[in-house]
Amino acid sequence: MFYKLLKFVIMSRFSKQLLVLMIVLFAFSIYTSIKTGPSGNVFEIYGPAFLAFFLVLPILSGGIAVLKSDRDFLFTLPVKRSDLAVSLFIVQFLSFGLIIVYILGYSFSNLKPVFIYALIDITGLILAMTSLGPITYSLKPWWRALLALLLALWSLSVFFGFPLSPAAIYTGHPIFADVSSVVLAAVTVPLALRSLSRVDLDLMKTFTRYTSGQVKHTRRFSGMTPIKAIYAENFFTVEIAGRMNSIGGGGAYRSARFKLKNGIIVSAVLAAVYYYLFSITKLPLQEAEVAIMVLSIYSVIFIMFFTMGVLGNERLWLGFMTRDPTHYLRDKLTAKSLSMTVLLAPLAVSNFLIAVQGNLQALNFGLLLLVEIPSLIVIVVYTSAFLSPFQIKEDLMMPGQFNLRQMATLLPASPAWFFVALSYGFLELGLQFLALTITVLAAAILGGIAIALISSKTVGSKIINRLVAAGFI
Amino acid sequence: MERSMTPPSIELKGVSKYYGNIEALKGLTFRLEPGERYALLGPNGAGKTTTLKILVGLLSPNSGEARIGDFSPSSEEAHRIVGYLPDDASPYRSFSVRENLEYIGALRGVEDVSDKVDRLLDYLQLREYERSKVGSLSRGNVQKLALALAIVHKPSVLLLDEPLNYLDIPTQENVIDYLKSFNSTQLVSTHIMEVATRLTDKVIMISRGVVIWKGTLVELKKLGKEGESIERVVARMLTDVL
Known part of the structure; x- marks a missing residue:
């Protein structure tokens, strides 16, 4: 038995x-x-x-x-x-x-x-x-x-x-x-x-269910215009989401919110530590293992955890019903992306300061943080909506709901890896101008794609149809 | 925008909707005159939810036309006047009850949101949960909140999918009184005849994506044999077409 x-x-x-x-x-x-x-x-x-x-x-x-x-x-x-x-x-x-x-x-x-x-x-x-x-x-x-x-x-x-x-x-x-x-x-x-x-x-x-079911400070939206309310929720508040212990066989879904200003304080402290490690103590940011580890942390933490809840926690019958759904999607994603830019800005500045001291790998990371990751958030959200959208309706989800297709939704983050690695390779070869060109081009291309996606009403409509067809409420 | 005192009509003309090769709606046609309250009845898979999603502009028909008054369902004008409650509605889970109501109220441009939210909280007995996150609420309280979210902007068209699900009896009675007092055109999708008879006075019956009967509850009752319950009549009618 x-x-x-x-x-x-x-x-x-x-x-x-x-x-x-x-x-x-x-x-x-x-x-x-x-x-x-x-x-x-x-x-x-x-x-x-x-x-x-x-x-x-x-x-x-x-x-x-x-x-x-x-x-x-x-x-x-x-x-x-x-x-x-x-x-x-x-x-x-x-x-x-x-x-x-x-x-x-x-x-x-x-x-x-x-x-x-x-x-x-x-x-x-x-x-x-x-x-x-x-x-x-x-x-x-x-x-x-x-x-x-x-x-x-x-x-x-x-x-x-x-x-x-x-x-x-x-x-x-x-x-x-x-x-x-x-x-x-x-x-x-x-x-x-x-x-x-x-x-x-x-x-x-x-x-x-170990966390409190009560909010400590109720956020007030009374008196706000619709656009202010969207920015209050999606710009000034940052949400991270993910499955606790998902590979560990659990199905508990967790999301947490924090105020952007608090996030910036944490980000600034991390940026100071980062600057200390890679500039003052001269930890070798240019070494492949260290660079890959830093890039992994950026990609996994900033892209995965900050994108999972963007559509998964959204409600078609609520936010999307209050105005033109494509406009709602556009405003929400713009606010999220800008919020991420501001949140990561201190870390980006640290990298730029290190770059000024002659470490061009840091320039790669600076642009990655300031432009590429906020752009990739939009790209990953759109791709996941097309590939395998899922809506979080309960705290507990059965294991296996994250399938291989859902894992593939993070593939759009790979261009960042590719460009950073390519740029790194040229730096190793001493081709600094080429490396710099690739870094700037990568940021421009990914930023351009994100802006094009957000601006397209046709793509927005297709996303919404896809969500409805996938059973989003 | 100044809202007209007369609620708008709801109309579907020859609407078809495909999911892949499956034709969920086959030229569905019906009209609700301003202020009418209809129940939308049908077996599982009849196309009730698809019909409601088309009427709120979440789905576009492959052919045919849907109108909310003079507007297309996907227009901003229609969104302003429609209140929609889906089946098993789930509000924003990480928000508290009040945050949900104030956020949606603000997005809808409702004036004095805070006061209106206070009134709804009291009316639906949600006051003690206003700071509770949705994830920690019982299913009944989630449904109360969902109803409040659907009506926070005083819509003149209400599209409700099983609105009384999970509600305790006192709240059901409150909600029935409240919805009946609403000056709006209402379409209520339900499987439960009791809900249909309490909330509406007319019925549209659909099966396999087409209307199979439309009329008043009194007319529906008359279709039954002596002593036959209205549920039996509906069951017989739906079985006959399956």
Whole structure:
């Protein structure tokens, strides 16, 4: 019965296509790690930073992946609570395992001499990651934040030479790393299983709804003209959206909003840190690994998380019904794009300052941030509407709703990669004028495409028809 | 824009709509005179939702014509006077109840939005939830909010898809009274005869994208045999054409 239950829980979370894709990516990352040699010392920074992130993630997301259908059907079946708890735990373990190996698999090339130690370390960490959610879900937010901070600091302590940390596998202390992660797992796993077996089924619901259902400060739109209201919502307020733990088998959809002015403050602080790292401490922005990592962060964070909710959270029967729908779409996207330009401006300025000091790679990034990413947001939103639009109607979505076509909607972000890489290549060859031309041209082309898309009423109408046909309400 | 006291008519003339190879509407034709209240009845897949989407301008017909008074449904003028409630309506989930109402009110250019929102909150017993995010509301309260959003601008044409779904009985009665007092032309799509009889006095029955019957509820009742309920009559009529 347990195995049947486990199989059911696994199959209800992973679509077969997603499983196959993850296995292919997993095999690819391991294969490339084994085939290639150590990749410089970039993983000494990259590895502990990601491990810190992965230890913080389950504490912030809380609980364990529970779907609405679990609450409605699975939890009402006559199965042993302990079997159910173990099944949920195993699935979560597999989910986190896939993410970790997928993201950190490439770092195994540097860990080849200590491969067995690395496997033990990573396994212990995945067990701990899986356990932290169920243990901490009921803690008050500031306790969770404190615990997350402590674990992150523990992971990052290797930067200061502290060897007894799970991240020490990257700094030449494999035995200390194994001891740390195994002890962490030995403490957390029993607590997690105990929590999962004892918690009331109804409380599992709180696993998926841990944030307050109330807004702290109600935004007022009274007295605003329609265009002011659109800008108040789409320019002065920034929304980020994404699925928490989506690859991890969960279906919880999260979105968060913040005021643009607060975002600019954070952006300015990040810009100052960025300037310090790449200008004052001379971290090598021009090195390929560092450049690719910076570009990945820009592309993933700024494009994916800032575009997912633009149409997914929109309501055709509301905003679109208040005026000419194509005008509403145009005004909304213009406001979003401008908002992103302003939000990223401090980081762009940092890059321009670094560029003035002679690092032309920074000019690439400056224009990417100031022009290309705000333009790509429009392009990605339009492309996703045509390729595979989806509307977020519930907090919980079944896994597998993100299919390969939906992943392909991020492909329009690839020109930015291409142009930056091309420009980088010319810089490496010493062809600075050509590199600069490509950088400026890329910004002009992507900006031009975005403006053309936003201005076209015909394209706007087609988008809206596509959304209606896709079942948008 | 000064709004006319007489609500506009609603008209579909020979409207056809295809989804790929499937013909959802086949030359659908009907007209509602100003101020009339009709129920739109039909089995699943009859084309009711498509009809409403065409009338609010979200879909364009492949052939034929739809009009809201003198305007095309997709025109800005039509959008100003139409209130639309889709089936299983979902307002902006990350907004609070008040933010939803004020945002849509502002977009619609409603004057004194705040006062109007206050009145709607009290009328629909949503006051205690005004700061709650939609994602945290019960389904019934979401439906109340959706109704409020559809009527916040006092529309003179109302297109409602299952408006009483999920509502508790006191709220249903409130909503029925409120909608009946509205000076508007109303088309209410529903599967529930009780809803049709409480909210409207005339019926358009469609099946497979064509009108199969149109008339008053009294006439519909007369089509039944002695002692036969109106639900049975409708079921028989819809089954006969399937």
